[in-house]
Amino acid sequence: MKALITANFSDESLTRLTDELGMDVEYLPIADRDGRLPEDELQAHLRDTEVLIVGYEGIPEHLLDEADALQIIACARGGPDANVDIDAATEREIPVLYAPGRNxxxxxxxxxxxxxxxxxNIAHGHHLLHTGTYTGDARADAAGGGSREDVTWGMGNDSPYVQLKxxxxxxxxxxxxxxxxxxxxxxxxxxxxxxxxxxxxxxxxxxxxxxxxxxxxxxxxxxxxxxxxxxxxxxxxxxxxxxxxxxxxxxxxxxxxxxxxxxxxxxxxxxxxxxxxxxxxxxxxxxxxxxxxxxxxxxxxxxxxxxTPHLAGAAEEVIDRHSEMLVDDIEAVLNDSDPTHVANEESLS
Missing domain, CATH: 3.40.50.720 (NAD(P)-binding Rossmann-like Domain)
Structure with missing residues (x-):
């Protein structure tokens, strides 16, 4: 089977697809591009693709019309309806697998x-240091009289200890x-x-x-x-x-x-x-x-x-997790077993 992957994917899961499931994989990860795959380019790739593992590219009905060989869509997201026309996939009896909870x-x-x-005030304190508000000439600022050195950043009413409490x-x-x-x-x-x-x-x-x-x-x-x-x-x-x-x-x-x-x-x-x-x-x-x-x-x-610029889900382990989840479910579908996460169960009947 020919598989097209436009999502970032783990090496281990790529190996499972090729070595265990015998797929011919074309891998075009997001990490190697400066944006989504252009629709005309995606359409050309889909013409002979049987398994699509998609990241953030849109999969509308008119693209599915050109994908006669397509048997499985696996979306590396928690909500595949954001970029996949699930109703159109269901009409064509194409299961849409996905990865809820991946991040x-x-x-x-x-x-x-x-x-x-x-x-x-951790982020704000970092910003103030890097913009020069709390930098200056280093000095000892100890109360004196104690038995150990006590260096602080100053104790006045404009000090970070007071202002950033x-x-x-x-x-x-x-x-x-x-x-x-x-x-x-x-x-x-x-x-x-x-x-x-x-x-x-x-x-x-x-x-x-x-x-x-x-x-x-x-x-x-x-x-x-x-x-x-x-x-x-x-x-x-x-x-x-x-x-x-x-x-x-x-x-x-x-x-x-x-x-x-x-x-x-x-x-x-x-x-x-x-x-x-x-x-x-x-x-x-x-x-x-x-x-x-x-x-x-x-x-x-x-x-x-x-x-922050939409970083909450951007942990390294997320790719490993969604890769494993999707390959597990692709294998289940190919073996006529029930996948764990499918957005359109009726497509399996």
């Missing part, structure tokens, strides 16, 4: 990194919006910080949340009670614009807001208004309503906002 560990790690960076995590309440794969990993990592957890997810019951030491609650209560609110839901009709002006108004003035999910889930202008008015203490964002954001974007002007 859950990565995003959860990143989330706690952002929380700590925001609350304790932030709260500890212990005793705080963390509200997790979305208790899917990522939310559960966030909750798991929370246990070492001695925090209380609230969770909002209409699809997860209280007992399931309790397994992760999280109390199920409604969204309004979570927003009012939490010291930290972190968002981990996909973009759907019900979650688009989930957090808007009214929801930000419910949050404590001392609260921090984290979004590593998708920009469309929040009203970004309402968040900016809340930050400008002091309605919340700070925010950390890895996603935006448009990407990349321009260099004059107002979010870049806040000292109490940590901004």
């Amino acid at each position: 859950a560990v990565s995003v959860a790690d990143f989330t706690w990194g952002e929380i700590l960076s925001l609350m304790r 932030g709260p500890e995590l212990a005793g705080k309440t963390v509200g997790i919006i979305g208790m899917g794969a990522v939310g559960r990993e966030v909750a798991k990592r929370a246990q070492g910080f001695d925090v209380d957890l609230l969770g909002f997810d209409p699809y997860i019951d209280a007992d399931a949340m309790a397994e992760h030491k999280t109390e199920k609650t409604e969204l309004d209560e979570l927003l009012r009670e939490s010291d930290i609110v972190t968002v981990h839901v996909p973009v759907t009709d019900s979650t688009r614009g989930l957090i808007g002006g009214d929801e930000f108004e419910m949050m404590k003035e001392s609260a921090y807001f984290i979004n590593n999910a998708r920009g469309a889930i929040i009203d970004q202008e309402a968040l900016i208004d809340q930050l400008q008015s002091g309605g919340i203490r700070g925010a950390a964002l890895d996603v935006y309503d448009m990407e990349p954001i321009p260099e004059d974007h107002p979010l870049l002007d806040f000292d109490n906002v940590v901004t």
Whole structure:
């Protein structure tokens, strides 16, 4: 069988495809290109491809019309409907495999990194050092009279010790919006910080949340009670614009807001208004309503906002994980077994 791979893929899984499954693999990874594969080029490759492992290229119906040999689509993402026309694939009896939870560990790690960076001014302190605010002539600054040397950065009211002081995590309440794969990993990592957890997810019951030491609650209560609110839901009709002006108004003035999910889930202008008015203490964002954001974007002007360029899922292990998941399911389909993750089960009947 001929396979085309446009996603980044692990060497081990490439070897499984060629040596164990006997495939002729054409590998065109994202890492070797400066963007998505152009549609005309992708269309030419698809004409004799039987197994497509796709990353971020769009697979609309008209491309499937030209892919007469195609038998399997495997999407290296948690939500294949973002770039694959699943209905069109189903009509052609092509199963669409995918990799839910592939980056859950990565995003959860990143989330706690952002929380700590925001609350304790780690990113801001780094920026101030690199822009010269807290650099200067080295000097000893010891109180004297003690039996050991005590060098500090200065103790005046304009010192970093005073200006960049932030709260500890212990005793705080963390509200997790979305208790899917990522939310559960966030909750798991929370246990070492001695925090209380609230969770909002209409699809997860209280007992399931309790397994992760999280109390199920409604969204309004979570927003009012939490010291930290972190968002981990996909973009759907019900979650688009989930957090808007009214929801930000419910949050404590001392609260921090984290979004590593998708920009469309929040009203970004309402968040900016809340930050400008002091309605919340700070925010950390890895996603935006448009990407990349321009260099004059107002979010870049806040000292109490940590901004990163959509990095939460960019851990090295994510590629290994989605590669293994997809090859396992491709092998299952070829052996007439049930794959673990298929977006259109009816295509298998």
